[in-house]
Amino acid sequence: MALVLTHATVLTVDGADRVLDDRDIQIEGARIAAIGPGGSLAGPGDTRLDCARGVVMPGFVNTHTHAATALFRGLADDKPREFWPEGSYSVPGQERFTAADYRASLAAACAEFLGNGVTTIADRVAKMDLLAPVIAASGMRAVVGSTIADVAGPADWGSTERTLERYGVDPAASRVFAGIAPHALDTCSDALLAECARRAVQTGAKVFLHVAQSEAEVASIRRRGHAGALACLRCAGLTGPDVVAAHCIYLDESEIDGFCADGTAICHCPASNLKIEARTLPLARYLGRTPVGLGTDWTASNNSMDMFWEMRLAALVGKMKADDPEVLDTRQMLRLATIDGARVLGIDHLVGSVETGKRADLVVLDRDALEMMPLHDAISNVVYSASPRSVRDVLVDGEVRVRAHRLVQDPRNWVEAGSA
């Protein structure tokens, strides 16, 4: 018995960026078993999901967020850069948040992500071992890291070790898997950063960290004797595609080339950067030279958890940064939000495109939504006019998580699962 999405327009985001009209997508278990002509794949006993009025695309991959802080939305708008003290990104009153509050906040974020068509997140906060069960219960795909720092005291590896132990590092074996998550270059000593690199090699985990997010951070690492963020990363052995660096907005020309030469992966978070630093990176300089994905970052600095908006902003600001309206075309931008993000997280062999053999992490957009009409160019509509309200259905690992614009499960159950 299969689930078959019938008569869909399919944005494959495959190597040729093919758009297929009137196709059936047959899903067996978690995987796409076949893609064929409309009406050809559903047999007796199969469950059909009519997509004749739908556009099917891969689920969005959000490469950088802090989902457990969802309820901080609206608490930090229009602040000076100094509002965020060196190495500390928190909102007033955050210290009163309890573990139960964080779990409820995280469930709310997962509900919002799924409704927005986001099927994978790279998520990081402190004490992730206590929070990741909520993400797992939501059915989302995620790589999770427990934030480590040693600026205010010795690094506590306990949560990281428990998260690694529980979820492992193999995305093919577990929908939620673990990474190593040093906080940033100014909140981690050189010794701790090097220890993260050593443990990453030992465990096979990727390393996720914030890099060059503020001038204060760069000044801090210069005081330690590094020329800049790139030199600091190289000194610690944190380079290459298994290192995933968020932001990277205070890099000079030679550092941009150095990042690309090293092949270090970048999470581009334009909304967050523009909101709290009034600048962002020159996206067109990086594409095709090093892996880049998109991230929403957190609700205090974005405040939207909307990858449609992030993709559009990245394209428009990227064109402005390049002073060239021809760069960052719609195909590239859809790839950035899907398959390229999957590559950043090391899961592009599993998700990020609609292809036979891949996991069925899929979004069905409503082509009857006003913002999706006319459908002259479906990719153009997704990049420049669609929004979360266009999202009709969402599947992760072949499981329907959103149907007809509504969550299938009650997020309160995820909170309970997470506190068990």
Ligand SMILES: [Zn+2]
């Ligand atoms: Zn962040």
